[in-house]
Amino acid sequence: MPxxxxxxxxxxxxxxxxxxxxxxxxxxxxxxxxxxxLTVVGELxxxxxxxxxxxxxxxxxxxxxxxxxxIHTWPERGLVTLDVYVCNVNDDRSAGAERLLxxxxxxxxxxxxxxHRVRRDTGAGVAASADR
Amino acid sequence: MPxxxxxxxxxxxxxxxxxxxxxxxxxxxxxxxxxxxLTVVGELxxxxxxxxxxxxxxxxxxxxxxxxxxIHTWPERGLVTLDVYVCNVNDDRSAGAERLLxxxxxxxxxxxxxxHRVRRDTGAGVAASADR
Numbered sequence: 001m002p003x004x005x006x007x008x009x010x011x012x013x014x015x016x017x018x019x020x021x022x023x024x025x026x027x028x029x030x031x032x033x034x035x036x037x038l039t040v041v042g043e044l045x046x047x048x049x050x051x052x053x054x055x056x057x058x059x060x061x062x063x064x065x066x067x068x069x070x071i072h073t074w075p076e077r078g079l080v081t082l083d084v085y086v087c088n089v090n091d092d093r094s095a096g097a098e099r100l101l102x103x104x105x106x107x108x109x110x111x112x113x114x115x116h117r118v119r120r121d122t123g124a125g126v127a128a129s130a131d132r
Numbered sequence: 133m134p135x136x137x138x139x140x141x142x143x144x145x146x147x148x149x150x151x152x153x154x155x156x157x158x159x160x161x162x163x164x165x166x167x168x169x170l171t172v173v174g175e176l177x178x179x180x181x182x183x184x185x186x187x188x189x190x191x192x193x194x195x196x197x198x199x200x201x202x203i204h205t206w207p208e209r210g211l212v213t214l215d216v217y218v219c220n221v222n223d224d225r226s227a228g229a230e231r232l233l234x235x236x237x238x239x240x241x242x243x244x245x246x247x248h249r250v251r252r253d254t255g256a257g258v259a260a261s262a263d264r
Contacts, residue, residue: 003213005139009253044176046195061193061200063178068191070200072219079255081135087204087213114253121141121246123211 003067003087003120004094006101010080012111019073019080019108020055022047028107029062029069036100038086038093039065066093069100080108089122135199135219135252136226138233142212144243151205151212151240152187154179160239161194161201168232170218170225171197198225201232212240221254 018024022045033040045060057073070083084101086093105113150156154177165172177192189205202215216233218225237245 003141005215007137007250007252009135011253011255041191042176042178044174044193044195046174048197059173059195059200061176061195061202063176063191063193065180067204067213068193068202070193070202070215070217072199074221074254077221077255081199081217081219081252081254083137083202083215083217085202085213085215089206089209116250118139118248118250120139120213121143122206122213123143123209 001088001092001122001124003085003089003122004097005083005085005118005120006097007116007118008082008101008105009114010082010105010108010110011078011113013078013080014109015075015078017108019057019075020047022058022060025058025060025071025073029060029071029104032100032103033062033064033069035103036096038096038100041065066096071104080110085120087120087122133220133224133254133256135217135221135254136229137215137217137250137252138229139248139250140214140233140237141246142214142237142240142242143210143245145210145212146241147207147210149240151189151207154190154192157190157192157203157205161192161203161236164232164235165194165196165201167235168228170228170232173197198228203236212242217252219252219254
């Protein structure tokens, strides 16, 4: 079956959400990935700072046995971008991916969300994805 | 301007390509990211092994100042999936993203490529992306 890559751009996120704290963001991602039945095999979160030393956004990833999660935050813009990708090579993890995306989205309380669902080709006969 | 997320699924990749060696894969990604004018701020590559201890695929990411690169390989399937995402919040890095994707794609000598170009919403007035 094809892989599923969920791409969400969250606009107008709540200032109080964990956009500046990489440890809190990593903990949120780990917790929700586990709750969605996904298996974390690695993580890397990088904080950015403004020129005056104050905290800016965070870029982070979880490596999953099922593929990956990526998150980027821009607190000064109220912007968060999310990726949840499950390859579905061995098992269909699409429901877990949707659950994880919903949980992360909810944590940032966005005013608007632009969501793309991309079916990814694993060579298992998903020609329909090739023309997107 | 909107961000650009390039999603490529490479099918029928050459067996000799660096699909099983996480150090070679990381070096390839770092080198081509630099050649494309992108700035690496972190990297994480995870090798998978089969039950008999032989090497399977690799999952890896580069964290970029401009967003991220993600790669997953399945050598037993001749399959590689690539993501190159540049947020374009400060500068338009789309040309660098295209260059990086082309270089990585070339390294695996795929027989077929399914490519998606997703415009990502940064709140800078890209309503056209919201309905994709």
